[in-house]
Amino acid sequence: MRAFRIRTTKGLAIKIRNFGVPDIRRVVEIEENSSLDGDAGLYLEVYEEWQEGFLVAEREKEGKEKEEVIGFIVLVLTPEGEGRVFAIAVDSRYRGKGVGRALLKAGFSVLRKRKIGFVELEVRVSNVVAQRLYSSLGFLEVGFVPLYYKDGESAIFMRKVL
Template sequence: MEDILENKGEVKKKIPISLITIRSAKLFDIPYIMRIEQASFREKYPRGLFLTFLESNPDTFLVAEYNGKVVGYVMGYLRPDMEGHIMSIAVDPSYRGNGIGKALMIAVINKLFKKGARWIGLEVRVSNTIAINLYKKLGFKITKRIYSYYSDGEDAFYMVLTPEEWEKVNSG
């Protein structure tokens, strides 16, 4: 495995995506998920939320694992109106740039559409261009701007993926 120094001084681990396993999250994963959450977001979810989410959405709370270590997670769920929703996704900063976020998104999107989602939505900070670009590559479209969505006053984009767009992404 090769370490690459990025301009922020962080050591990035370069790994082949074929060595990443995507699986359902388990109770013992929660401390590792919380560490990734702490390293990734200004606004953090409390432990209880992860536990409740795991209990109510075991099929769509996924982790990415490398050499037995949780290096990313995604939380998706199906609303009563059959809208799929991506609540959170994050990858350990040391493992970013390896396609792990994309692999997690593909896995949860497939699960949500298989469960009958009519579309999938998510919110993303307008400043998070890396995530926005990934979501666009996966077929998501910006449908609206939500002003002052985050507690620090930053706006969010609401992005939507339809089954038709997902089919286009997968066929071309």
């Protein structure tokens, strides 16, 4: 994907670009605050599988400050040839500002370019914020996976036509 700058629906100026290996430190920091199950090794393995599917959102800083990664999305391809949201998270300081929505939309366009027709994901039953975001983007609840997460929480399985 070609990097692009946008203003989110909530007015935050961000850049969305492909992940690069030096971003792994920030990705792990963000994910550690997001109750996801991944780790650096797993993310790098998934990246090696399909580099196009790993995107980051960067905040443009003022003056001499360095740009900073504030969110990421990892998409994978399933054996059936569908897309799957493997992980998505936004730095807790920047949630609710439209970054997650922008990352998902960018991910959809990567999948559409590949002529992929569906995208699926699992979400914790307790994660109402994420469920609301996914529903607003056209995901439908199509299943329930008991005890899906390491801590024993169940998942809602969602799917969207691209």
